[in-house]
Amino acid sequence: MTSEALLSVENLRVVFNTRNGQTVAVEDLSFSINRGDVLGIVGESGSGKSVACYSLLGLIPMPPGKIESGRALFNGQDLLSLPENEMRKIRAHKIAMIFQDPMTCLNPYMRIADQLMEVLLVHTAINKQQARAKAIEVLVEVGIQNAAERIDQYPHQFSGGMRQRVMIAMALLAEPELLIADEPTTALDVTVQAQILSLIKNLQRKRQLTVIFITHDLGVAAQMANHVLVMEKGKLVEQGDTQSIFKNPTQPYTKKLLSAVLTTAKPASEHSVDYKRPPLLEVKDLEVGFPAYTGTLFQRIKSVVKGVDHVSINLYEGEVLGLVGESGSGKSTLGRSIIRLIDSQAGEIVFNGKDLSTITGESLKNARREFQMIFQDPYASLNPRMTVFDTLAEPLLVHGLANKSTVLEQVNQLMDDVGLDRRFIRKYPHEFSGGQRQRIAIARAIALKPKLIIADEPVSALDVTIRAQILALLLKLTQKHKLTMLFISHDMSVVRYLCDRIVVMQKGKVVEEGITESLFAAPQQSYTQQLLAAIPKL
Amino acid sequence: MSEVIKIPELSQLEKGRSLTQDALARLRKNRMAMLGLYFLLALIVIALLTPWIAPYSYEEQNLELGASPPSAQHWLGTDILGRDQLTRIMYGSRISLAVGFIATAVALTIGVLWGAIAGFVGGRTDAVMMRIVDALYALPFTIFIILLTVVFGSSLLLLFLAIGAVEWLTMARIVRGQVLAIKRQEFVEAAISMGLSPARIVSRHLIPNVLGPVIVYTTLTIPSVILLESFLSFLGLGIQPPASSWGSLIASGVEVMEEYVWLLFFPGLILTITLFSLNFLGDGLRDALDPRASRD
Amino acid sequence: MFMFIVRRVLQAIPVLFMVSLVTFIMIRSAPGGPFDEDRAVPPEVIKNLNERYHLDDPLWKQFLDYIANVVQGDLGPSFKYPSHTVNDLIAAGLPATLELSFYALIFALVTGLTAGIIASLKTNSMQDYIPMSAAMVGICMPTFVLGPILLLVFGIWLDWLPVAGWGEIPGDKILPSITLGSVYAAYIARISRGGMLDILSQDYIRTARAKGLSTSRIVFVHALRGGITPVISFLGPAIAGLLAGSFVVESIFQIPGLGRFYVTAAFNRDYTMILGCTIFFAFLIILFNLLADIVLVWLNPKLRQELEARG
């Protein structure tokens, strides 16, 4: 490791002037990074880690953003004081960036070729042919098969992982000295994440890149960085080389982050699932293939997505069953079709002895109170125009579990259950944080005291620490109310923490199932092994 | 929006601010929009009070006087029959605003219902309903209204209906789009999975959430409706004499703009200011209701 | 793509039928007939005329006969202009109307887009406020007011441009085009501003900036395509409005266009003419909506691919 600093940031302070007054995004941040190093910046969303890096390249929208003070010496010149046209020469050429969501970061209207080549064309003096050749070369390097043809395709023809590879290629094209990767894998599936991470690591080694790696996932940071920077609410909390930080953190916040990383198995509970008794829910080779309508302005375009084919699973009373798989593996479809949000084509869903797949109308309406769902996105799953009280009271009143006099007491009870302050029941969803919203959603789900709860990725949209809290809550509730839960997730570590048994799905089929720990101990299928391997280790 | 329930310890409760309240708060910060709003309110008040506060009677003629420029007696001058223009404009505002609001209301009702049903029911119903909208879009509508008024005589009621019939199409499309978008939102799925009735889902979960864009579009529809009325008046298909609307005033003002420019200027001015106000208000509302804004 | 067009054309047929039926019913329920005149026409003469034009047949028969002819491309004779068929008159009036609408559209696009884009780049600055207020005035100003004012200023006072006619005196097409186009210029300005603002807030624009591209390149290469899509989808209705609205301008500027026929036909109870024009206009509107959609698809690779996939 060479010693002189490639980039050294001093007393950076960034503020945003929003409608509701000024907010400080980055407060007096100083750090430096040496050539060839990988610096991991860790923190939850809102910790200002991204803003700090964007401001280096002048990418924060100004206004409302404003860099109030600080210097950022890069090869001796202060980035923060560079005029725009000078800054352009730096971008991509000297300092390149990879962004979080590959789906939105590529221009949908341009061919990959043009988007790649223009980097070279604006920064280096080479002609189109050379540029194209170079582009293809790099695409191959980032692991895009038959790049020569694919380079002429449009972004929508690439999968998420592939797009992120393209983004990386784009970043590396002009051979920058510093690469800033902003949560490059957060939006991706675990297995894909693993691939991308290893790709970046290899490239870094091969090219002796200097990398700033922004993430909220300590596991990822540990894996990638040799030097870590922990941020909270725009302030620097702690920094040091990865080992020391993770072995013996000094700051409580760091500890909190560390504790949030799930490594433990499900703690044994006093009551154990009785597998002798007939299962509460019996799904017999269920088949859900539905036409997906890509609604365009002229004609709805029909394409058949095979959601679930011939899946059979059992779910026993008081059991928490983990349903694991990547996006598109059909796990959510399965969940939704069980509670009849989607109709199934074939197979039966026997719940408490009666087949749900056939009932309709009033009987279905009544059956619904037996099973509830917790959704992934806490922002979308609550009606923004109803107060917490209304949200929670509605099901109770509709199903006559409460009358106007008793409803308030019950609602308050629910608030207590999910650990929300009773005082908040008159507030609206947008006034809560993501974690709190998810608590509300959970409260709504358990309001009807359902026999079965289906939780669809309830924590994947949350920050690590919040995630930990919500999981803890779910665990507590399942044990307190002896809930039976189908827990859908793509994250093995999460599932391990919560579930008694695991079903692994791939491409709409069940590939493996078993008791959690035994499955972790000895995964049979290669796919399962991949999933396990994908868990970032500390 | 929230059901009113007696809550004993209401005092200790933290009262939440609904999106609507947020929006209003933001709107108040928008000076232009508020300016527009106040102007419109003032206008409406004046329009309502006109019969009592108007300086003259709107049909009272002074043939000897004829068309006279603004003066102490007639602040905005008089028209060729010597009628006080200020009065005419005040009475005109009654009709123009009425047309603006009522016709828009017609469009709103039809459009929202049509769009919401098509969007929520979906499937074949949706397809058919939207085909019909397309069909109506294909009619050259300005002409169609002329035809209507020619055929059935120009009554105010017809005016409302005819104009409403033109404007509801876009409204329907907007609402449908919104409903489709919101239908996919998880809180609707949640509502379904809680076993709520479709009626309740539409009324409590869908409609409240499409209101935003609808309101915005409404404020932008009113101006175009007022213009449409003026256009019909220009064709002599507007309202009946001696009653006046801004449209009819402008239409006859254009003919004489060289001789008696004030007969075009003042009605034109008031119309323009009104439309500006409506537009400002509309833009203000759009910003205020912007969901992205309500996140930060 | 081809299939898509075919489907759309097929969809148009029932639409056109509906349109003609509605119109037919409306005009026939109108009081007064094509031959009523100030001077009382002797009943026997009226009778002869009705026989001549088969107006004494039962209505349903008249309608079916009419449709039958329309299918063969014959829109029938005009009552008001006996020596002309409706086809003649449309053929005579259409060129001017189309040309006028076309110039108006170009004017609207050029000024509208320019203003809108500039405004979107310099939000909340003078370059934003001025064009946008102008746009609002444009929207507020009805053509029948704008036209005479322009005429007075440029035609009479400055005496730069002719006050009437179409293709007779050089420059006589400018004022009408501007008059008709201004409203749409205003709308396009607002829409394109909105569209550009949307796109400029997209992640991939941030990517483009991170690539160190110049503003102009970001705007024209990366943002514009997406930014003008709302404008394109507005063009369909816009053209419809232009065609339908052209007659005001036509009468103000003495332009031999179809619009004037159309409106006077309504007043003259020239049944065949009204029907013919309505159907024809409806046809045009459908056509232009289709074109707009095609452009939309062509601009958006995703849609393009999806359609090509389906032949």
Place this chain on the structure above:
Amino acid sequence: MHAIRWLMICVMAAGLLSGCGKSQKLVDIGNEQQILHIANGDEISDLDPQVTTGMPESRVQAALFEGLVARDPKTLKVVPGVAERWDISEDGTKYRFYIRENAKWSNGDDLTANDFVQSWRRSFLPALGNQYATSLYVVKNGQAFHEGKIGFEDVGVKAFDKKILDVELIAPTPYFLQLLAHHSAFALHIPTIEKFGAIDERGTKWTRPENFVGNGPFIPVEWIPTKYIAVKRNPYYWDAANVKLNEIRFYPIPKYTVEERMFRAGQLHITYYLPRDKLEYYKAKNDGVLRSFQNFATYFYRFNTTIKPLNDLRVRKALAYSVNRHQIVEYVTKFGQKPAYALTAPDPNSYVPEAKMPYDPDLARKLLAEAGFPEGKGFPTLTIAFNTNDEHRNVAMAIQQMWKKELGIEVSLENVEWKVFLDRERQMDYEIDRASWVGDYLDPFTFLEMFTTGNGNNKTGFASTEYDSLIRASALEADPEQRMFYFQKADKILVDEVPILPLYTYHWNRLVSKSVKNWYDNPMDYYSFKQIYLE
């Protein structure tokens, strides 16, 4: 995209440049090349003189045809047309016309007496639906033939020989010669008509410029609907030598404001009319372009005498006597109109009605009281209907005010779209409505005939045997003095019975460029273009 934008900008720029600088004046070019640019009101519907009915058409036809007789635009006296002279029998029922030897059709064919016979026959054919067929009922057996009772051989029009035409009338008709100047009595080139369809078929293509054959000083060369119809001089016209104009362009311009602008911008020699509010300006300017003249036409209101309370003569009188016509023409219409106190429009050099409807509010109030409505109490709200038009509207509003002021009664106004208006009028589905009458020929008969019992244009329910007998008598009377006497009595009856409320005699104002020579305005708004020239 960039490129396209630039292209557009260039297009616009080019357009603008081509337009800038002084625009060249059609009028000046016209003056050099003897091309007359004249506004012609509404679009002409057709050129067939036996099909059309409107003013605009008749003006164009006046350039394309010539009747047996013509009229002197200065005095409106009958002058020889295609017929160089004619004899009239003592009893005034037999006419013999001597057609000019050199009278030809525009295709060179000789114009013969038989052409007139065949043309008149055509004008009677039912299928053609000629709306003026009735005006030739004065010809012996014309009516019978039109109603298909007899063959044409019995009709009183014969070709004595190639160039001599005999006409026999049912009665001495002093205005017969005037009738012959009307377009419905013109001769048409039957072979051409038959070339393009049956002789009695409406709207065949024979009237298209490329097919047209006429006998007037001009022939059509270009007809672009709503743009203009252009006519060039006809070399075969018998008097072609004296035709000075090379070309006339008739522009259909429905909007008066438009034509006035065009005139000011030098795009028209002659406007059709003048926007009311412009009159003051041109009077003040007084540069000789303003032509102002009275029309042989009357503006009046009809009372529906069949309904209460208008069936009460006292009510009608009350309404009529309380209208201040002077105020209306002075302050409302402001167009030089003269107040009219009787139906027939005055014609200084022959007939001026002596009967006068008084303006006497006190008497009016008294009458209304007698009719049972003191100070208008209990008087039902009547409706004045008029077709959509600013002037009608203003007049109606003024009268509304007068009746309110003088009689204390409320009337409502309703503007009705033209065709609807006509429809209601025909079915007597109105209370008071606005009407006007333009004389077809310079004779009181054209007005007074209207109110004979059951006449299609009566529309008031007014019926008076005395009146009818007067009109009939006037038709059979050869002695002019006596006829005028009858007419005076008829007008008197209308004034006494008040089925109508005469308001004013029409007045016409138009702009005529000073470069136009030999253009005379006359009450019939009748024009012959042959002697007009430009300088």
